[in-house]
Amino acid sequence: MRQHDTLFIGGDWVAPAGTGTIDVVSPHTEEVVGRVPDGTPADMDRAVAAARQAFDQGPWPRMTMAERAAVVGRLAEIYAARQSEMAEIITLEMGSPITFSQMAQAPQPLGMLQYYAELGRTFPVEEERPGTFGPVTVRREPVGVVAAVVPWNVPQFVIMIKLAPALVAGCTIVVKPAPETPLDSYLLAEMVKEAGIPDGVVNIVAAGREAGEHLVSHPGVDKVAFTGSTAAGRRIAAICGEQLKRCTLELGGKSAAIILDDCDLPSAMGFLSIASLMNNGQACVAQTRILASRNRYDEVVDAVATMVRGMPVGDPADPATGIGPLVAKRQQERVQDYIRIGIDEGAKPVVGGLDRPYDRGWYVAPTVFAGATNEMRIAREEIFGPVLAVIPYEDEADAVRIANDNDYGLAGTVWTADTEHGMDIARQVRAGTYGVNLYMIESSSPFGGFKSSGLGRELGPEGLSAYLEYKSIARLG
Template structure:
C-alpha cells in the first residue's frame, strides 16, 4: 500500500473511534476505573488528536529524498523497519496503542500488539476497527497476555523493533533482551516529574492547572507533576490552595460524572500506593490532607494525599508512586529549585509556572526532562514525547515518532540522473 492508502486506513479508524467514542469511554472506565468524564475527554480525545496529527504528518514525511553535493548524489529512502512488537500498559490503553500503531502502520510495518491483561477488551475493540477499515489481514495482530509472554515476544528473533511503554524496571529488562540481538527499541518509561512554581506565578491558576496536571486518571499517569517545588516565601499560601483543590475533587464511582478521583486499577496497585503513603509518614513527611485508609469500602480506592515537610531524598520524592499522592518541596532560591527539579533518576516531564514567559523558558531549559509545560500548556502532538535518563530511550509523536519506525537507506546515483529524479519529484 502507498503512504496515502495507509493514511486512508487511519482516517477511517479515526472516524470510527469518533462515532463510537462513548462506547470506548465506558469500556475504559469499566476496565481500569478512569473517571468517566476523563475517559471521554482524555482517554478518547487524545487518540483522536494523535491520529489527526499522524495523518497530517504522513502527507509531508520524506519517504524519498534526493540529495546532491560535491561529494556525491543520493536517493535517500525511509523504509519500514519491519516487524514491530508493541507492548502497551493499562493506564491509557487506547492512547498508547494509537501512539504506536499509527506511525508503524503509516510507514508500512506489521505489528504484534501486546496489551495489558487489565485492558485487553479496549485493545481488541480498536483492532476490530482497523479490520473494518480495510487493513490487510496479518498486518495487525493482538496478543493479550501477561509478562511471561511479553518477555518471549520481545526476545523473538523474528522481530525488527520493540516499542514499550511501562515501568522503568520492565524497560531495563526489555532493553537488555533487545541488546542481545540489536533489536531496535523505543522505551517510554516512568517519571517523577517536577512542577517548579516561581515566585511570580499566579497561584490560583497554578493550582487549577494541577487538577489534571498532577491528578488526572486518579494519579495513574507517568507524566504527572507529583513533585511540587515552591519557595518558602509562598509555601503556606500555595499549600492552602492545594489542600482546597484536593478537597474539592470527589472520590467515588468512576461511572459518576461528578467523580474526579476513581479507584486504582487493581487491588495490588491500591496496596502499592497505600504503602507509599505509609512510608511517607514514617520518613517524617506530613500529610496535610489524606494519608489514611479510604472510607470507600467497595472498590480499590486510595485517599488522595498531599505531603509537606518532604525532603529530596525521601522515597515519596524519588520513586514513582502511580497514584493520587503529591509531595511539596520548599526551595530557598531559583538555583536550588532547578537542582531539586533535576534531583531524580527520571526525566520524562515537568512544568514551570511564572508570569514572565521568557524567564520561564530560561528556567525550563535548565531542567533535564523530555517535556516542560509552561504554565500548564501542553506541547501538542506535532512535538515529540519521551524522556531523559531513566524515563526512556527514543521519542514518540511528531516527526520523530515516524522516524522511529523506519530505516534510512542511501543509493549512490550519477549526478545528472539524481537531478532528473529531483525534477520528477517536484
C-alpha cells in the same frame, strides 16, 4: 459482562492456543466485568507469523505512504464515531474518571490517528543529496514487524502512540495489551477490520508477562515499542541489545512542578490538578513533586490541599468524580505503603493519609504531604497514585537543582505570571516534555524522557521516523 473467546490475528478472530482466561475486574465494585483469552507464547508465534507474512509478502509496505495515510484516515473516521464507547470501556476496566476518559483517554488516540494521517500525505520518503560521483538518494523504508507492549493506565493512548506512526510508516504490528485492560483493544480490532487494513498488518493478543517476553524476544520482530516501568524497560533493552533489535522505551517519571513566587495560585490550581492528579495519579507524566519557595510555602501547601479536597472521590462512571479507584488491589496496597513510608520519613499528610474512602473498591485517600524533602522516598520514587509532596526551595536556582535531582526526566512544569521567564526555567530542567502554566502532550511534538525515563521519542515527525530505516543509494552520473 463483556466476554470474548477469540484473539485478533491475521485479520480474523481466531481461537486461542490455550484455555486460560483473563478476568477483568472493576476497580470500583471488585466484580468481574469482562473475560478474554490469556494469550500464550504459541499465540504470539502465530501473531508474529501473520505480521511477518503481511510485511514480507503483503501489500501494506509496498503501498505509498500517502495511500497508507488515507487508510489511517478512514480508521480515524471510524474511531471518531465510537470514541464515546471507547471512553466508557476504559472507565469500566481501569477506573479512570469518565470525564478524563471523555476528555483524554479516547480523544487523544483519535487525534494521533488524524495527525499521522495528515503527516503521511506529505512526509518525504526520498530526497536527493549531492555525492562525490553523482547524486545520492536517501530513502526511508519501514523498519519491519513491530511488537508493541503497552500498560494499563492509558491503554488506547499508548497503543495509538505506536500504532498510528507504525501503520503510516508501512510496518506491521503485534500489540500486547496489559492483562488489566484488554477490553478496549477488542473494540479497536473491530475498527481496524472495518477500516480495511490488510490482514496481518495489525494483530492484538492480550497476555501476561511470560507471553510478553516471548514476543519481545521473538526473532521475527524487528522493533519493540514499550511503555511501562523502568525495571521492565531495562529487561527489554537487554533483550533488544543482545539481538541488535531496535527499541523505543517510554518509562517512569517523577516530575516536578515549580511554583514561582509570582504565580497566581487560585488560577494555577485548576490546571495543576490535571497535571498532578490526572487519571487518579496513575500517569507517568504526573507532576507529583510540588516545589514552592520558603517565602510562600505554607500558602502553596494550603492551595494544593484545597485543590485536592475539591476533587470528589467516588464512582468513576459518575461525571462528578474527580478521583476514582486505582487499577488493582496490588496498586492500592503499593500506594498505601508509600503513604506509610512518607509518614515514617517525617512528612505530614495535610490531606488524606491511610484512611480508605470506601470499604469496597481499590480506593486510596488522595494525599498531600507537607514537610517533605527531595531526599525522601516519596519524592524520589514513582508512586503511581494520588500522592503529592510539597517540597521547599530557597531560590530559583535551588528549584531547578531539585527538579533535576532525580533519576527520571520525563516531564515537568513551571507556574509563573511571566511566561518568558517560565521559558527560561523550562530550558534548564532536564525533561523530555515541559509546560509553562499547563501540561500537554501534543501529537505534533516529540514525547519521551531523559535519563531513566527511557530511550527514543514518540509522536511528531520524530515518532514516525522511529519506525523508518534510512537507506542511501549512490549512483554514477
